[in-house]
Amino acid sequence: MSIGVPAETAPARVPFYNDPKFRSIAYQVALCVIIGLLVYGAVDNVIVNLRRAHIASGFGFWNNNAGFDISQTLIEYNSQSSTYGRAFWVGLLNTLLVAGLGIVFATILGFLVGIGRLSTNWLVARTCSGYVETIRNIPLLLQLLFWYNGVLKALPDVRQSYQLPLDVFLNNRGLVLPKPIGQRGEGLLWLLILAGFIAAVVFRVWAKKRQAATGQQAPVFLAGLGFVIVPALLYALITGFPYTFDLPQRGRFNLTGGLEVGPEFAALLLGLSLYTAAFIAEVVRAGILAVSRGQTEAAYALGLKPGVTLQLIVLPQAMRVIIPPLTSQYLNLTKNSSLAVAIGYPDLVQIFTGTVLNQTGQAVEVVAITMAVYLTISLTTSLAMNIYNSRMALVER
Amino acid sequence: MTMSEGELAVTELHFVRDATLEPQPAPAAMTGAMGWLRSNLLSTPTNIGLTIIIALLLIWAIPELLKFLVIDAVWSGADRDACREIVQHREIGACWPFVWERLPYFIYGSYPIPLRWRVDTFFAMLAIGVFWLLWLEAPRRDLGAFYFFIVLPICSFILLHGFAAIGLPVVDTVLWGGALVTIVVASVGIVVSLPLGILLALGRRSQMPTIRLFSTIFIEFVRGVPLVTVLFMASVMLPLFVSESLSPDKLLRALIGIALFASAYMAEVVRAGLQAIPKGQFEGAMAIGLGYWQMMRLIVLPQAIKITVPNIVNTYIGLFKDTTLVFIVGLFDFLHTVEVSRIDPKWATPVTSTTGYAVAAIFYLIFCYSMSRYAKAMEARLGRGDKR
Numbered sequence: 001m002s003i004g005v006p007a008e009t010a011p012a013r014v015p016f017y018n019d020p021k022f023r024s025i026a027y028q029v030a031l032c033v034i035i036g037l038l039v040y041g042a043v044d045n046v047i048v049n050l051r052r053a054h055i056a057s058g059f060g061f062w063n064n065n066a067g068f069d070i071s072q073t074l075i076e077y078n079s080q081s082s083t084y085g086r087a088f089w090v091g092l093l094n095t096l097l098v099a100g101l102g103i104v105f106a107t108i109l110g111f112l113v114g115i116g117r118l119s120t121n122w123l124v125a126r127t128c129s130g131y132v133e134t135i136r137n138i139p140l141l142l143q144l145l146f147w148y149n150g151v152l153k154a155l156p157d158v159r160q161s162y163q164l165p166l167d168v169f170l171n172n173r174g175l176v177l178p179k180p181i182g183q184r185g186e187g188l189l190w191l192l193i194l195a196g197f198i199a200a201v202v203f204r205v206w207a208k209k210r211q212a213a214t215g216q217q218a219p220v221f222l223a224g225l226g227f228v229i230v231p232a233l234l235y236a237l238i239t240g241f242p243y244t245f246d247l248p249q250r251g252r253f254n255l256t257g258g259l260e261v262g263p264e265f266a267a268l269l270l271g272l273s274l275y276t277a278a279f280i281a282e283v284v285r286a287g288i289l290a291v292s293r294g295q296t297e298a299a300y301a302l303g304l305k306p307g308v309t310l311q312l313i314v315l316p317q318a319m320r321v322i323i324p325p326l327t328s329q330y331l332n333l334t335k336n337s338s339l340a341v342a343i344g345y346p347d348l349v350q351i352f353t354g355t356v357l358n359q360t361g362q363a364v365e366v367v368a369i370t371m372a373v374y375l376t377i378s379l380t381t382s383l384a385m386n387i388y389n390s391r392m393a394l395v396e397r
Numbered sequence: 398m399t400m401s402e403g404e405l406a407v408t409e410l411h412f413v414r415d416a417t418l419e420p421q422p423a424p425a426a427m428t429g430a431m432g433w434l435r436s437n438l439l440s441t442p443t444n445i446g447l448t449i450i451i452a453l454l455l456i457w458a459i460p461e462l463l464k465f466l467v468i469d470a471v472w473s474g475a476d477r478d479a480c481r482e483i484v485q486h487r488e489i490g491a492c493w494p495f496v497w498e499r500l501p502y503f504i505y506g507s508y509p510i511p512l513r514w515r516v517d518t519f520f521a522m523l524a525i526g527v528f529w530l531l532w533l534e535a536p537r538r539d540l541g542a543f544y545f546f547i548v549l550p551i552c553s554f555i556l557l558h559g560f561a562a563i564g565l566p567v568v569d570t571v572l573w574g575g576a577l578v579t580i581v582v583a584s585v586g587i588v589v590s591l592p593l594g595i596l597l598a599l600g601r602r603s604q605m606p607t608i609r610l611f612s613t614i615f616i617e618f619v620r621g622v623p624l625v626t627v628l629f630m631a632s633v634m635l636p637l638f639v640s641e642s643l644s645p646d647k648l649l650r651a652l653i654g655i656a657l658f659a660s661a662y663m664a665e666v667v668r669a670g671l672q673a674i675p676k677g678q679f680e681g682a683m684a685i686g687l688g689y690w691q692m693m694r695l696i697v698l699p700q701a702i703k704i705t706v707p708n709i710v711n712t713y714i715g716l717f718k719d720t721t722l723v724f725i726v727g728l729f730d731f732l733h734t735v736e737v738s739r740i741d742p743k744w745a746t747p748v749t750s751t752t753g754y755a756v757a758a759i760f761y762l763i764f765c766y767s768m769s770r771y772a773k774a775m776e777a778r779l780g781r782g783d784k785r
Contacts, residue, residue, distance in 0.1 A: 028607040035611065042638040049637045121444045122437035123451050137765035138758050139718040141725075142732055146754045149739075154747065307443075335623035342725055353629045363633040371622045371630070378621035 110280025200224030506574015574729035594663025670705035
């Protein structure tokens with residue numbers, strides 16, 4: 001009784017500006033207003049600046065005549081009648097070509113070097129780590145310039161071309177290879193190879209099922225190789241090889257015929273592959289180290305050889321760790337292919353933000369289109385990656 | 398009788414040795430140099446093959462490299478004749494006199510010669526700042542951070558750009574070049590990207606949807622496009638975005654591009670660190686009544702930054718290499734000065750390009766390799782507490 005209940009007082013009112021809810025809303029509104037003002041100011045300035053410089057805006061230039069030449073085109077293109085839109089597709093295809101081939105070579109070399117770095121062979125391990133440390137610490141642009149100006153452009157000129165085996169010529173205008181020309185029956189050959197490939201996949205599925213049921217193994221790789229090669233080879237032997245080669249010929253001043261690979265393309269491909277391979281090697285090494293040592297020891301205890309252990313025990317488990325950073329290396333390679341602009345390979349950036357931008361002056365549209373392409377590639381890949389990751393996580397449980 | 402029989406049996410039936418054998422030395426083929434060779438180079442037929450292939454490769458490559466850089470190199474001379482095979486009648490390696498003559502250009506670009514002491518002072522001040530911050534036992538590292546992030550940028554700007562009021566004539570950035578530009582671009586990227594990256598990372602993990610959205614869009618956008626296009630955007634679009642009177646100069650445009658690009662990458666590195674901090678740390682900080690910024694500044698960020706230091710340094714290495722891309726938008730960084738010098742008719746020889754590229758490679762290799770060694774050492778040092 002004596003303990004008086006304190007008179008009921010209203011709970012101390014928090015002033016509204018200290019209320020977290022109010023603050024959060026206020027911050028967000030403020031941010032939106034600031035960004036809105038910035039965008040508004042930028043757009044306003046763009047309109048004023050463009051009007052003063054008499055530059056058109058909009059994407060109307062897409063169908064205008066381009067009027068410039070491109071040194072390497074995968075699709076039909078000529079400077080007289082092709083449009084800027086056509087030039088865009090030429091550039092995009094060139095980017096995809098060099099990125100695609102670069103990814104293949106960088107993956108092969110990267111896996112070899114990454115595995116080599118963990119080799120028990122002292123010389124191999126040291127050489128591989130020397131390669132990684134050197135290549136990773138030199139800017140890619142410098143490497144590209146070196147391959148282009150220091151090596152490929154320093155080769156002898158056309159008249160003194162190096163002649164390599166199989167009628168391959170190397171000179172400062174690039175590499176000239178025999179050009180295969182399809183004859184009658186070419187389609188059938190490819191059809192046979194495709195059929196062989198499908199048969200190999202079917203055989204692999206069947207062999208896996210059988211192994212799961214009975215434990216019997218089948219020589220999947222050899223059989224698959226057989227499926228692909230044997231019918232095609234038989235066909236070629238019976239009906240004659242459906243290709244003839246257009247061999248480069250040494251003329252008085254020039255090489256005629258053959259398939260030319262420009263030094264720009266060769267330097268870019270070489271530089272990108274060697275550079276990215278060093279990063280892929282690190283990714284592979286980290287992935288292999290993430291597989292616990294017990295796995296390898298258990299495999300040895302079962303009597304598997306080191307090579308088989310790597311192939312059947314370590315790499316499949318390491319792939320789960322390797323694939324996400326590997327994908328981001330692939331994306332880096334694709335983005336780095338834009339350095340083509342420094343050595344004059346006609347990729348998307350060189351054609352679009354270079355020539356087209358200079359001719360039209362429409363900086364906003366041109367840069368926006370170029371960025372949108374790379375953004376699409378990146379975001380699509382990360383989306384695919386997220387799906388892959390979630391599937392892998394499910395398999396793990 | 399039985400006793401003696403038993404004794405006899407014991408003496409005759411020595412199944413077990415009663416004295417230990419003296420340890421034998423390992424077989425001669427398994428120890429010493431031979432043993433090392435056998436286990437490290439020649440353990441299996443595949444290994445023998447690999448060893449031979451790599452050894453042949455190295456035996457070909459290393460002497461070639463030495464021959465070019467040292468043995469056949471030309472060490473002195475006045476112009477291209479010193480480095481031409483036709484004139485010298487011998488095989489010519491690297492042309493070092495070309496480098497000696499062009500070295501000031503490689504370092505300062507076209508910075509006016511009587512004012513180059515200002516660049517030297519900047520280099521010295523930067524070196525002090527870097528050592529102060531990187532040397533972990535240095536006294537008053539808090540002062541060091543203040544010096545590096547506040548004092549140094551202001552002093553550098555006054556020194557390099559000039560400030561007419563105190564008698565330092567203004568040097569237009571068009572004249573800047575060489576290692577100066579490379580180091581300025583890299584330092585600005587480093588100084589700006591860390592704080593901006595932390596803010597973006599916090600923004601991306603924020604509870605407020607708008608802030609999270611804008612941060613995420615910015616980060617994903619910048620990381621999704623090549624640096625070349627960001628630099629193009631900075632150099633051709635930025636002047637359109639501001640009114641004509643404010644139009645930034647070329648160097649500033651590139652600096653903005655590089656700083657924004659590096660911030661987005663830094664944000665992801667810091668975010669990874671933030672994600673590694675257990676939730677209990679946040680909750681503990683809130684339970685003792687810390688506000689958001691106090692919690693981040695005193696509890697979360699110190700731990701998050703600690704575990705991300707190696708990755709931060711790796712991002713800096715990438716940034717340092719990426720500074721070469723300002724070449725493409727027409728700035729004269731180290732690589733660009735080399736590229737311009739190598740086509741100088743005064744030194745036109747077949748070996749000039751290779752010599753120039755070798756110098757550039759050594760320059761970048763030294764910087765990047767020392768950064769990566771530092772990252773490794775930090776990793777080892779920071780990991781010490783977690784070792785069992």
